[in-house]
Each structure stands twice: as structure tokens, then as C-alpha cells.
Amino acid sequence: MKIKKPIIIILGEPNSVFTEILSKVLNKSSIKKKINYPIIIVGSKNLILSQLKKLKKKLNFTVIDIKFLKNNILKNKIYLIDKKYNFKYPFEPISIKSKSYLTECFKEGLKLLNLNISNIIINGPISKKHFLQKKHPGITEYIFDKSKKKISKNPVMLIYNKKFSVSPLTTHIPLKDVYKKINKQTIIDNVSTIFNFYKSKIGKNPKIAILGLNPHCETQSKNNEELKIIIPAIKNLKKKNIKVYGPFSADTFFSKKNISTYDSIIGMYHDQVLTPFKTIFSFEASNITLGLPFLRMSVDHGPNETMIGKNKSNPKSLEEILKFVYSIK
Numbered sequence: 001m002k003i004k005k006p007i008i009i010i011l012g013e014p015n016s017v018f019t020e021i022l023s024k025v026l027n028k029s030s031i032k033k034k035i036n037y038p039i040i041i042v043g044s045k046n047l048i049l050s051q052l053k054k055l056k057k058k059l060n061f062t063v064i065d066i067k068f069l070k071n072n073i074l075k076n077k078i079y080l081i082d083k084k085y086n087f088k089y090p091f092e093p094i095s096i097k098s099k100s101y102l103t104e105c106f107k108e109g110l111k112l113l114n115l116n117i118s119n120i121i122i123n124g125p126i127s128k129k130h131f132l133q134k135k136h137p138g139i140t141e142y143i144f145d146k147s148k149k150k151i152s153k154n155p156v157m158l159i160y161n162k163k164f165s166v167s168p169l170t171t172h173i174p175l176k177d178v179y180k181k182i183n184k185q186t187i188i189d190n191v192s193t194i195f196n197f198y199k200s201k202i203g204k205n206p207k208i209a210i211l212g213l214n215p216h217c218e219t220q221s222k223n224n225e226e227l228k229i230i231i232p233a234i235k236n237l238k239k240k241n242i243k244v245y246g247p248f249s250a251d252t253f254f255s256k257k258n259i260s261t262y263d264s265i266i267g268m269y270h271d272q273v274l275t276p277f278k279t280i281f282s283f284e285a286s287n288i289t290l291g292l293p294f295l296r297m298s299v300d301h302g303p304n305e306t307m308i309g310k311n312k313s314n315p316k317s318l319e320e321i322l323k324f325v326y327s328i329k
Contacts (some may be wrong), residue, residue: 005118007040013126016308042080063081069112094130156190158264159285167266212250
């Protein structure tokens with residue numbers, strides 16, 4: 001009998017809506033029926049119990065440690081590895097206070113991955129300002145940097161919906177710096193990584209569209225990025241039998257016809273593709289980091305301080321993540 005590896009869920013920012021949406025999703029009947037793999041939550045037991053009490057919600061779990069994992073076969077239920085966190089109230093303002101706690105949570109999760117106990121990690125939203133402190137552009141790069149094993153040169157951010165996905169070539173950097181980070185090899189590497197993901201995880205030979213950088217894919221200069229970088233990269237990828245097309249002008253690309261034609265769209269910068277994507281799908285999306293030997297996913301929204309403790313948060317992003325995970329496991 002094949003032993004099923006657990007799914008790791010990092011609770012993330014202690015003062016966020018994640019405990020609320022986690023309890024909503026894991027208690028949803030349609031999701032509970034599909035939970036045929038163990039789930040290990042990494043976070044503070046006291047904090048999650050305090051927040052659940054405040055929200056008047058329940059979530060049943062068994063507290064364990066890594067020693068237990070090494071000596072026992074897990075059942076298909078929810079477990080928790082307790083990481084200490086000092087707090088006064090169930091929900092407090094987000095601050096630098098959570099940095100060391102989050103660091104320990106991620107260390108624990110990555111240890112489970114490096115020990116081959118699990119091959120999927122999901123994290124709740126993180127306040128990048130306090131946790132990363134400008135050392136990494138985003139959690140995508142943080143996870144990639146902290147992982148001992150990698151299967152690509154750079155991490156690739158893929159915002160995924162089963163209808164189509166988008167990927168920004170550059171992530172959380174100022175717009176004025178984008179052109180400095182764009183080069184032919186990065187486009188080739190990122191598109192190849194996305195192609196391999198679709199082939200291995202989804203079983204599909206994807207059609208991939210690439211957007212230009214400049215308005216209408218043109219500038220007054222003959223040495224623009226489309227001519228110097230993007231078109232040569234597309235020609236190279238076509239030689240690898242990857243179905244890639246472009247460059248397309250971003251202002252007219254996101255029509256119904258185009259988004260039904262292509263499986264994945266590569267943009268040159270973050271908001272070029274995430275703005276139209278989120279307008280179309282709202283919370284029905286998963287943030288996936290590609291380029292790692294394990295699958296890393298996170299909800300496609302932040303801690304949402306304005307909704308903390310109100311019991312009104314939309315759980316759709318986490319629900320979509322678990323649906324996707326169960327479809328490929």
C-alpha cells in the first residue's frame with residue numbers, strides 16, 4: 001500500500017484572516033469528502049484556538065511533533081505542529097513581533113519537505129513589509145532561497161486558475177527597474193518551467209502567450225525590448241517544440257477569445273498580468289511557486305487587516321488550492 005504524504009499548511013501571519021478561512025474550508029462538506037491525505041498545520045496551537053473561539057468556529061486537530069512523524073503512519077486527518085507565539089489578544093495589529101515566529105514556522109515546514117516527509121506546502125498570507133524587510137522581493141523568492149534543493153535557476157510565480165494562468169517575469173520590484181531585469185534567457189527559462197509544470201502536473205501541452213513590455217509592443221527606438229529580447233526568446237522556445245506565441249500588446253490581449261485560446265500568459269511585470277487576472281477571477285486563483293522539487297502554493301491575497309475577526313472573509317482562494325492539490329495527488 002502506498003503511503004500518502006501529508007500536505008503542509010503554514011498558518012502564516014498570526015494576525016490575518018487565515019484561521020477564519022482555514023476553518024471554513026476544512027469544515028466544508030465538499031472539501032472534507034476529498035481529504036484523503038493527512039494535513040499538517042504548522043503554527044501556534046494557543047493562537048489558533050484563541051482565534052477560533054473569538055470567531056465562534058471549530059477545527060479538530062491532533063498535536064504532534066517531528067519525532068511522531070518519523071515513527072508513525074499518519075491517518076487522513078488534521079494534525080498540528082505547535083510553534084510558540086506570545087500574544088495578548090486573539091487578533092492584534094500586524095507588526096515586527098511576528099517575524100521570529102514566522103521564521104520558525106517556515107523552518108519547520110521546509111524541514112518536513114527536505115526530509116521528504118511531504119512534497120506540498122501551502123502558506124497563509126504574510127506581511128512582506130515586516131517579515132521580509134527588503135531582503136527578498138516576495139515570499140516566492142524567500143521560499144526558493146531557503147529551499148535546499150532547486151530544479152531551476154530562478155523561482156517562477158504562476159497565478160493559476162484551471163481556465164488559464166498568468167506569470168510575471170519580474171515580481172515585486174519597482175516599475176522603473178523592470179527593463180533591467182528582462183533578458184532572453186530568463187524568458188526561456190521561465191516559459192520552459194511553466195511548460196514542464198503543465199505537462200507533468202496537469203497532463204497538458206499548453207499554449208503560451210507572451211506579452212510585450214512597451215505600449216503596443218513598440219517604441220521610437222529600434223533597439224526596443226521586443227526586438228532585442230522577447231522575439232529572439234520566442235524563436236528559441238519554438239525550436240524546443242513549445243507552443244509559444246507573441247509578443248502581444250497587453251492593452252488589448254485580455255479578450256474572451258484570447259483567454260479561451262491560451263493556457264498561460266507571460267507578462268513582463270507584476271501588475272501587467274495580475275490586474276486583469278484578478279479582475280476576471282477575483283479569489284478563484286492559486287499562487288504557485290515553480291522551480292522547486294516540491295509544490296509550494298499560497299492564497300492569492302494578503303492578511304486583509306480590515307476584515308480580521310469579522311467572520312466575513314472569502315475562503316475561495318484556499319478552496320481552489322485544495323481542489324487543485326487533490327486533483328493532482
